[in-house]
Every structure is written in C-alpha cells, then in structure tokens.
Amino acid sequence: DAKTTQPPSMDCAEGRAANLPCNHSTISGNEYVYWYRQIHSQGPQYIIHGLKNNETNEMASLIITEDRKSSTLILPHATLRDTAVYYCIVRNSGNTPLVFGKGTRLSVIA
C-alpha cells in the first residue's frame, strides 16, 4: 500500500498558485518525499524531492512540515499545461522502488 494520502482532485485558476497537500504520517527518518506528475497519458515526470528542508527548483517548491508528517507541493503560477495527476511518494535512498498511489488530479482552469 502507498504510504501517502492525497485528495483525489483539485482545481486551480490559471495564474494562481496551486498548493497540493500530501499526508505521510508514517514516514520514517530515512525516507524522502518525492513528487511526480503525469500529464494525460504520458509517462510520469519527476518534479522535486526533499528530506526535511524545503526545496525549490524551476518547476515547483516543496514545503515539508517540521514533524515531516505532511508536505505541500507548490506550483507558483499554474498554467493550463500543469493540468495533470500529481503523485506524492515516500521512499528511502538506495534501490527501493517508487510505489505510486492514486495521486491528485489537478485541473487548471482558464
């Protein structure tokens, strides 16, 4: 079973920030939080990952709570092309596989 809980769907107005929550209350100390997205029927695309500090890259920001039991992916200025299913995944380093849950379907609305 996936170790994360995400809302099944969310809407966001174009140009606004999209904040996607993820609950991972059973995360262990050596597990990282990863975010991937899948646009339509394409293969998933990596977005960002973090351990305990907040992270930012050209695509998004990842905010992890101090107790690490939840996190939020932030797309600062959502566009129509950001409409996708977003997956929050926890895994440790090494060769453990990525296990996907059902994700959040984000619809960006014009």
Added chain:
Amino acid sequence: NAGVTQTPKFQVLKTGQSMTLQCAQDMNHEYMSWYRQDPGMGLRLIHYSVGAGITDQGEVPNGYNVSRSTTEDFPLRLLSAAPSQTSVYFCASRSSGTGLDEQYFGPGTRLTVT
C-alpha cells in the same frame, strides 16, 4: 540522448498469445523497472532490476517475466496474455548512484488483449 524508449507503442493480442515488450535506455542507468497502469488508476510496479543479471518482483508480477542481460535493455515478457493484462505499460530507469536521482519514464506501450 534518446532517454527511455519503448516498443511497440500499440499492440493487440489474442488471449493466450505471448509477446515481449521492449525497453531500452541510453543513460547507463543501473536501475530499471516496469509498471502497468489500468484506466483511471495509478501505476503499479511489475518487476524491477538493480543491475545486469539482477531482477526482483514488484506488486503485480504474476503473468510476467523479465531478464536483464545488459545494462541498456530490460524486456518484459507476457507468457500467456489474458484480458486482465490490458493496460498501458511504462518502463523507467534511474541511476543507482545515491538512489535519489530522478526516475525517467518511457512513453508507454498500450496493450489490448481480446
């Protein structure tokens, strides 16, 4: 780099037929994996490999075989196709350096079993 390539893009099989889905990557990645995605569902892991000669089962391995004779290739074999194996199949790869590197996915093979 071509990244992760998969062939064929589409395939229709009859129940009981066998076939091999091909996956190749040109990034010298040690780790490769296969997922299936049923309509409206998330991805489920079938098999994975941490290097040539090493494979392991994922969440849904039954009905599928894999082998890893080279770093570049990771074929998935359907032994006797069943309608329940109708799905989109994604292959992925990543470096095993720290295990934290991003995973790259192929474009998928859409398989229908009638």
